[in-house]
Amino acid sequence: MHISAKADYAVRALLELAQDTARPLTCESIASSQEIPFRFLKSVVGELRRAGLVRSQRGCEGGYWLGRPADEISLLDVALAVDGELMTLRGEALAGLDYPGPAAGVPDIWRDIEANARRILERTSVGSLLAERVAV
Template identity: 70%
Template sequence: MYISAKADYATRALLELAHEPGRPLTCEVIASSQGIPFRFLKSVVGELRRAGLVRSQRGCEGGYWLGRPADEVTLLDVVRAVDGDVLTLRGAPLDALGYPGPAAPLPGVWRQIETGAAAVLGGLTLAALLPAGAREQPSEVGAA
């Protein structure tokens, strides 16, 4: 399985936001803290915003917050927001995949792998990945 840079960067950015729920963070701060290229992070955060995983505020006190509480955002949400499908074959979705003859069972194997990966990703929230002392309370999301 291939984990894209977009999915990795998106998750790291969201963890930064979950760690600091009481104030907005700029892309510059997140990029610097996580060692993520700023330009790439800007486009990733745009995708997260369109998916409702972050919200933004313009201005000198602006920045980004989580769009939902950290305990409601799974890694599956993040991957689907920036990559679409969890697993693809040469960039194509597995839905209509079919092979002839002795290779006919193989698409089922790929689908099982995708199902397993989605189950793992769907079972992990941002809150679960934060150190115990840094876990946000759901009521703190967007408080500022």
């Protein structure tokens, strides 16, 4: 399995935003705090904004905020916002995958793995990750 850098960076950026909701954060401050390449983060945050997971304000008092409460942003929302698909095989969705002969059962295994990953990501919110960190 492969977790994209975009998904990883997106989750980390959202956690930074969820940690302090009183003020907007700039991409520069998030990139610095999380040791993420600024240009890459800027692109990722743009995708999060288009998906409604963050909102932005321009100007010297501007920056980024969560687009909705952290408890309402699942990791599945994040992965789909930045990657489009949860899992693919050679760039293709698993839904129509079909193999002949003795390999006929393999696509079902890949789809089961995707379904399990989807359930875990769907039930894990940005808010729950932040709460786990605070509880430790």
